[in-house]
Each structure stands twice: as structure tokens, then as C-alpha cells.
Amino acid sequence: MSAWRGDLAAADEAWRIQPVDRSLEPALRARIDGKAKPPGSLGRIEDLAVRLGLIRNRLDPKVESAVLFVFAGDHGLTAEGVSRYPASVTAAMVETFLAGRASVNAFASAANVEVRVVDAGVAADLPLHPKLVSAKIRAGTRNCAREPAMTLTETQDALRRGRDLVAGAIRDGADVITIGEMGIGNTASAALIMHRLAPAPLDACIGSGAGQDEAGLRRKIDAIHRAAARTAATTPAEVLAEFGGCEIAMMAGAVLGAAEQRRPAVIDGFIAGAAALAAVRLAPAALDYCVFAHRSAERGHARLLQTLGAEPLLDLGLRLGEGTGAVLAVPLLRAAARLLTDVADLSDVLPRTP
Amino acid sequence: MSAWRGDLAAADEAWRIQPVDRSLEPALRARIDGKAKPPGSLGRIEDLAVRLGLIRNRLDPKVESAVLFVFAGDHGLTAEGVSRYPASVTAAMVETFLAGRASVNAFASAANVEVRVVDAGVAADLPLHPKLVSAKIRAGTRNCAREPAMTLTETQDALRRGRDLVAGAIRDGADVITIGEMGIGNTASAALIMHRLAPAPLDACIGSGAGQDEAGLRRKIDAIHRAAARTAATTPAEVLAEFGGCEIAMMAGAVLGAAEQRRPAVIDGFIAGAAALAAVRLAPAALDYCVFAHRSAERGHARLLQTLGAEPLLDLGLRLGEGTGAVLAVPLLRAAARLLTDVADLSDVLPRTP
Numbered sequence: 001m002s003a004w005r006g007d008l009a010a011a012d013e014a015w016r017i018q019p020v021d022r023s024l025e026p027a028l029r030a031r032i033d034g035k036a037k038p039p040g041s042l043g044r045i046e047d048l049a050v051r052l053g054l055i056r057n058r059l060d061p062k063v064e065s066a067v068l069f070v071f072a073g074d075h076g077l078t079a080e081g082v083s084r085y086p087a088s089v090t091a092a093m094v095e096t097f098l099a100g101r102a103s104v105n106a107f108a109s110a111a112n113v114e115v116r117v118v119d120a121g122v123a124a125d126l127p128l129h130p131k132l133v134s135a136k137i138r139a140g141t142r143n144c145a146r147e148p149a150m151t152l153t154e155t156q157d158a159l160r161r162g163r164d165l166v167a168g169a170i171r172d173g174a175d176v177i178t179i180g181e182m183g184i185g186n187t188a189s190a191a192l193i194m195h196r197l198a199p200a201p202l203d204a205c206i207g208s209g210a211g212q213d214e215a216g217l218r219r220k221i222d223a224i225h226r227a228a229a230r231t232a233a234t235t236p237a238e239v240l241a242e243f244g245g246c247e248i249a250m251m252a253g254a255v256l257g258a259a260e261q262r263r264p265a266v267i268d269g270f271i272a273g274a275a276a277l278a279a280v281r282l283a284p285a286a287l288d289y290c291v292f293a294h295r296s297a298e299r300g301h302a303r304l305l306q307t308l309g310a311e312p313l314l315d316l317g318l319r320l321g322e323g324t325g326a327v328l329a330v331p332l333l334r335a336a337a338r339l340l341t342d343v344a345d346l347s348d349v350l351p352r353t354p
Numbered sequence: 355m356s357a358w359r360g361d362l363a364a365a366d367e368a369w370r371i372q373p374v375d376r377s378l379e380p381a382l383r384a385r386i387d388g389k390a391k392p393p394g395s396l397g398r399i400e401d402l403a404v405r406l407g408l409i410r411n412r413l414d415p416k417v418e419s420a421v422l423f424v425f426a427g428d429h430g431l432t433a434e435g436v437s438r439y440p441a442s443v444t445a446a447m448v449e450t451f452l453a454g455r456a457s458v459n460a461f462a463s464a465a466n467v468e469v470r471v472v473d474a475g476v477a478a479d480l481p482l483h484p485k486l487v488s489a490k491i492r493a494g495t496r497n498c499a500r501e502p503a504m505t506l507t508e509t510q511d512a513l514r515r516g517r518d519l520v521a522g523a524i525r526d527g528a529d530v531i532t533i534g535e536m537g538i539g540n541t542a543s544a545a546l547i548m549h550r551l552a553p554a555p556l557d558a559c560i561g562s563g564a565g566q567d568e569a570g571l572r573r574k575i576d577a578i579h580r581a582a583a584r585t586a587a588t589t590p591a592e593v594l595a596e597f598g599g600c601e602i603a604m605m606a607g608a609v610l611g612a613a614e615q616r617r618p619a620v621i622d623g624f625i626a627g628a629a630a631l632a633a634v635r636l637a638p639a640a641l642d643y644c645v646f647a648h649r650s651a652e653r654g655h656a657r658l659l660q661t662l663g664a665e666p667l668l669d670l671g672l673r674l675g676e677g678t679g680a681v682l683a684v685p686l687l688r689a690a691a692r693l694l695t696d697v698a699d700l701s702d703v704l705p706r707t708p
Contacts, residue, residue, distance in 0.1 A: 036450055037457050038438075038564040042678065043651055043671025084392075092703050096390055099698070103391050106692035111685050112466065210392040297397055315669065316686075317397025324396065331465050331685045332670075338460035344453070349446050 017259045019285040020054035028053040031340060036349040044313070048291070048336035055264050055289055063264065063337035066113040066330045067169045068178040068323045069254055070097055070104060071162070073121035073247030074140030075185035076149065080223035082188045084212055087140070090184045091124040097182070097322075098129045104180060104322035113178055113327045118165060120158065121246025135161045141244035144189070145226040149244030155237055158246050159282075162253025163260065170261045176333055177258040179275070180268040180323020181247045184210075187298060188224050190274035192243035194300060196234050197274075197281050198307045207270070207299030236281035251275035256282065259289035264333060268326035269296035269318065273304045280308065291333065294318055294325035371613045373639040374408040382407040385694060390703040398667070402645070402690035409618050409643055417618065417691035420467040420684045421523045422532040422677045423608055424451055424458060425516070427475035427601030428494030429539035430503065434577035436542045438566055441494070444538045445478040451536070451676075452483045458534060458676035467532055467681045472519060474512065475600025489515045495598035498543070499580040503598030509591055512600050513636075516607025517614065524615045530687055531612040532647075533629070534622040534677020535601045538564075541652060542578050544628035546597035548654060550588050551628075551635050552661045561624070561653030590635040605629035610636065613643035618687060622680035623650035623672060627658045634662065645687065648672055648679035 028050045033039045052061045078087040096102040097117045118133045123140030141149035187209035194205040233242045240249045252275040258265035267276045280287045294314035318325045382404045387393045406415045432441040450456040451471045472487045477494030495503035541563035548559040587596045594603045606629040612619035621630045634641045648668035672679045
């Protein structure tokens with residue numbers, strides 16, 4: 001194991017991420033402008049096509065096969081009553097994903113995306129299942145209102161496992177990696193990560209998550225403030241370790257893994273967005289590979305997107321997570337790539353003038 | 355042929371369109387709220403699921419098989435220089451659709467939508483092709499700056515053929531009808547239709563279409579104003595006849611046909627939107643069946659959507675037409691329907707409390 005210290009410089013060195021080569025952009029724009037359509041008439045799909053070309057570093061990027069990783073983990077902070085749901089719902093939802101009966105299964109099926117479920121840190125023994133990837137870092141994080149959620153070693157392991165899972169999917173033929181999560185209590189961790197890494201005032205990062213009554217929201221705000229007061233950590237690996245969770249760190253690793261392999265990483269909502277933020281703070285060039293799928297209704301997400309300079313593709317008031325918004329964006333990526341690869345040039349179509 | 359006079363009351367009678375039965379909405383909402391997810395957490399997809407349930411009048415609507423009709427027609431008004439492209443581009447693009455090499459083919463393939471191309475009124479003899487539906491009303495409309503674009507009989511034929519094509523697709527198994535178009539010069543007709551039927555000030559309805567320089571835009575505005583000054587028509591059939599085109603009237607018929615058959619009609623951009631407006635003015639209940647796919651960058655479209663009380667699903671700066679925006683919305687419809695049909699109830703998922 002290499003010396004990995006968790007600080008920005010060392011972690012950045014460990015990730016072999018090249019920024020995209022923007023010198024290809026004029027050729028991509030020219031190719032799109034030469035297509036059989038008025039210049040600019042496909043708006044943001046044209047911009048997306050350019051991004052996909054830059055990510056793949058070619059004029060004919062293939063973006064067909066899409067894999068969604070749903071990273072699941074539990075949070076010790078739920079002991080403070082931060083969620084309306086009991087922590088056991090995380091494991092119950094993992095079983096629902098495996099049974100193909102969750103919202104994200106329905107959406108992924110509608111968008112032709114393969115779902116892989118990852119036990120990043122669920123606080124229960126999950127049954128063996130052919131679709132379940134066991135990558136458990138620990139059985140739920142520690143309560144970050146009282147102590148660090150994870151050790152730095154656990155955090156490092158989570159980052160690496162996220163990277164390795166993505167590398168494996170790409171070896172198997174995935175053109176695009178889609179990233180979602182499940183973890184009761186994880187909007188609290190995401191808020192703390194955003195607070196430290198955006199950075200942004202803590203209260204601007206806290207929302208009602210899966211839905212909270214007034215007393216529940218007060219408990220959540222109080223627990224988050226106690227966690228923030230406990231540590232001054234600001235480097236990305238330390239922030240992930242302090243606040244968790246296993247699934248957020250593993251998502252950050254997945255983003256970095258997609259960037260290493262020059263594949264688009266489609267980021268779901270607020271929690272996946274916080275993971276992408278951590279990835280970008282670990283290796284700034286990773287941002288070039290992130291496609292932000294949608295603007296979540298969760299408070300904090302719009303600001304998080306602004307921090308990253310991201311304009312998401314969809315704005316549908318989603319706030320479920322699981323990857324539901326991310327998979328809905330996949331057909332837009334496919335359409336954008338096909339604009340480059342499948343559409344005739346105007347010169348082939350226009351009636352010739354003698 | 356029945357006595358069909360082209361006025362609102364008579365035309366409305368001819369269309370057997372029932373408004374949706376809103377008494378089903380509470381049961382649809384309850385079904386969605388009972389799913390294994392926080393209530394309301396799928397935002398506009400939940401609203402879309404309710405609409406699909408109402409359209410199909412059932413709690414388990416099936417929305418899988420989607421057909422896009424691309425209605426093509428030429429416009430006599432192009433003689434006034436309203437477009438940057440020659441009218442012959444309409445026929446050239448029809449051949450590109452048939453070859454599977456236009457933007458909409460690429461997008462439809464990405465969204466798993468079947469494309470059917472309809473010659474509604476192209477000003478050229480098109481080759482026989484298994485994917486080309488010949489429904490030609492006339493070889494291009496007359497120049498509406500000088501005379502009515504179509505007769506009322508031609509308009510009536512176009513409406514009926516649009517309806518019949520949709521009825522046939524639904525008999526063949528289509529769950530959702532997607533509506534797009536191709537016709538050099540047709541943003542001018544759409545502007546005139548919107549002006550009379552919204553109604554809205556003429557200049558608020560005129561945009562640069564496929565892209566125009568300043569002189570071209572002045573010619574377009576002038577020609578549109580002459581067409582508007584020529585006739586005071588305000589009933590929907592007369593407005594369609596006066597301003598054309600064949601493809602817009604046939605799209606209006608397609609919308610009405612989908613509504614008659616209680617299937618969702620997914621409306622593309624500005625021109626398809628003007629056709630939907632005409633359909634809704636012919637039979638107001640048709641609005642219940644329209645799903646507006648996206649907000650086009652064409653000037654006038656945002657106001658047209660407001661007139662119809664529609665909030666589109668996507669906002670991607672598209673202004674191409676062909677159905678490109680409509681097909682991109684189809685996966686959202688599929689996801690919404692599958693939320694109702696495929697997702698487990700929370701009560702099946704939550705750990706039982708004794």
C-alpha cells in the first residue's frame with residue numbers, strides 16, 4: 001500500500017486524472033455545425049456532445065452501455081434522530097433494489113441502464129445475491145456527532161473500492177458510469193461535506209432530506225452543528241472520514257475512477273453531488289468528467305451545483321436519490337453522442353447547386 | 355362525407371373526445387404516496403404519472419411502445435424568402451429521415467422510439483419507401499401572403515388523415531404518440547396560427563426559426579404581416595386553412611386522434627405546439643391528453659406554453675423540430691408509468707413492527 005496521507009496534495013498525486021484536451025473542441029463544434037440541421041439548433045445537446053467528445057478525446061464518442069452503481073451505507077448519526085425513517089430502511093431498500101422493485105429499477109429500465117447495487121457500509125448482514133457487490137467498509141459509520149465517522153484508512157479503502165468497481169465495469173464494456181446512493185441519514189453527511197468543501201455556511205447546506213417534521217428537522221440541524229463543531233477538518237479525505245459515509249466516499253472514488261478511465265460520470269442529486277465535490281477537491285481535473293444529471297429539490301443542491309459551475313440537464317423536482325435522476329439523463333447523453341456519430345452532414349443532404 | 359363547416363362548434367362535435375375523469379386522481383396520488391419512497395420525492399415525475407393514469411383512465415397505465423410521426427409539408431410562403439433554406443430542403447430532409455440519418459433518427463434511437471415519416475404535403479414527388487406514409491394533401495400549400503394556404507376541404511382531409519394515422523398506430527400497439535414535423539417556412543405558419551388562436555400579438559409569435567440574418571428576418575416579418583392582414587379568420591379550421599400548412603393541420607388531427615383514443619400525445623416544439631393549440635381550440639378536452647415535451651428556444655414558444663397552461667418536461671434550448679425534443683421526453687413518460695406499475699409499496703418493504 002502506498003503512503004497515502006489523505007491530504008489534498010498527496011491524494012491528488014494518487015489519481016491519474018488528465019484534464020480533457022480542450023484543443024479538440026473546435027473540431028467537435030465544426031463537426032456538429034456541419035450536421036444536417038441549422039447551427040446551434042440542438043442547444044444544450046450540442047454542448048453535451050462536445051463534452052462527451054472531450055471526455056472520450058475523440059470526434060466519435062460511443063455512449064451506449066450505461067451502468068448505474070447504487071452505493072448503500074448506514075450512518076451512525078441516525079442515533080441522533082436525524083431521519084424520519086429508521087436506519088433499517090437502508091437494508092430494506094437494498095433488498096428492494098435487488099428484487100428490481102425500487103423506483104430506480106423502474107427508471108433504469110425505462111432508460112435502459114444496468115443497475116448494480118453495492119454494499120458500501122450497510123449496518124446489516126445482507127444476503128448473498130448475484131447482483132449485490134459486497135464492498136463493505138464497515139457495518140455503518142460511527143456517529144459523527146461524537147467521533148469521526150470513519151478512519152482515514154477506511155476512507156482510503158472506500159475511495160479505492162469505488163475506483164476499482166468502476167474500472168471493472170468499464171473493462172466489461174460500460175461507456176458511461178451513473179452514480180446514485182441509498183443511506184438513511186446521508187443528507188446530513190452530504191451537508192457537512194458541502195459545508196467544508198464548497199465551502200458554504202452550514203445552514204445553507206441543510207435540507208429536509210427524505211422529509212422531516214419541524215421537531216425532526218431541529219434534531220437534524222442540532223446534530224449536524226455538533227458534528228461540525230467537533231472537528232475543523234477541511235482537506236477532502238479528512239472531511240469524508242470525519243462525516244462519512246462509506247457510500248459517499250465510495251461514490252467519490254467512483255467519480256475519480258470514471259475520470260481516470262476517461263468515461264463520463266453521471267452524478268445524481270445532492271448526496272452524489274457532495275461525493276463529486278469531494279472527488280473534485282481531491283483531483284480538480286475530475287470535474288471535466290462529471291455530468292450533473294438534475295437539480296434536486298433538496299435544499300443546498302442548487303448552491304452545490306453553482307459551486308461546481310454545473311448546469312444540470314434536468315430540473316424535475318426530484319429528491320429521492322438512488323440514482324433516479326441520473327438514469328433519466330442517460331438517454332440525453334446517448335442522443336448527444338449519436339448526434340456526432342450517426343447524423344448526416346448537411347453537405348450530403350442539401351440539393352447540389354451546379 | 356359529413357357536413358363539416360370548419361367552425362368551432364361543428365368541428366368540436368366531430369371529435370369524440372372525453373375529458374379525463376379527474377375523480378381517479380386521489381386514487382392515483384394515494385397509490386404513488388404508498389410506494390417505497392418518501393412522499394413527493396419524485397416531484398414532477400409523480401405529476402406525470404398521475405396525468406398518464408388519468409389519460410389511460412386506470413391505476414396501472416402502460417406506456418412503453420412509442421411511435422413518432424414526423425409530418426412533412428412545404429409552404430408557398432417560402433416564395434417570400436421567409437427561410438434561410440430553400441424549400442427543397444423539406445424533401446431532402448424527408449429522404450434523410452428515411453435513411454435514418456437525421457437528428458431525430460439518432461435521438462429516437464437513443465430513446466427507443468419508432469419513427470414514421472408522413473408526406474403531409476411535400477412539394478416534390480417522393481420515392482416509394484416502406485417507412486414513408488403517403489398522405490399528401492397537396493404538393494405544398496399556396497402562398498398565404500396572397501391567398502389561403504389550403505381550402506377548408508383540404509384542411510379537413512389533413513385533420514382526418516392525422517387522426518387515422520394515429521388510430522392505426524394505436525391499433526398496432528402504440529402506447530404513446532409522439533408528434534414532430536419538418537417543413538421549410540413553417541415557423542411562419544405557426545406564428546400566424548398562434549397569433550389568431552392564442553390569441554397573441556403577432557410580433558410576440560415571430561422568431562428566427564431555423565436562423566435568419568437581419569434582412570431575412572425583416573422579409574419574414576413583412577410576409578407574415580401581409581398574410582395576417584389578408585384575412586380576419588379566427589375559427590381554428592379557418593385559421594389552419596388560411597395559414598397552413600398541411601403538416602400542421604395533420605399534426606392537429608394527430609393530437610385529436612390520440613385524445614380520442616385516450617393515449618398521451620407528446621408535443622415537440624413551437625410548430626407542433628401551434629398544431630396542439632389548434633387541436634385544443636377545435637376540441638378543448640384534447641388538452642388533457644397533451645404532454646408538452648420541452649421549451650423551445652424559438653421565440654413565441656414560452657408564451658404559447660403559458661397560453662395552454664403547460665409546463666414542459668425539458669428545457670434544453672432545442673429549436674430544431676423534427677420531434678427531437680419530443681422523443682427525448684419519452685423515457686420520462688415510461689419512468690412515470692413504471693412508478694405506478696413496477697415499484698413496490700412501502701408497506702411491503704419496511705421492516706414490520708410487531
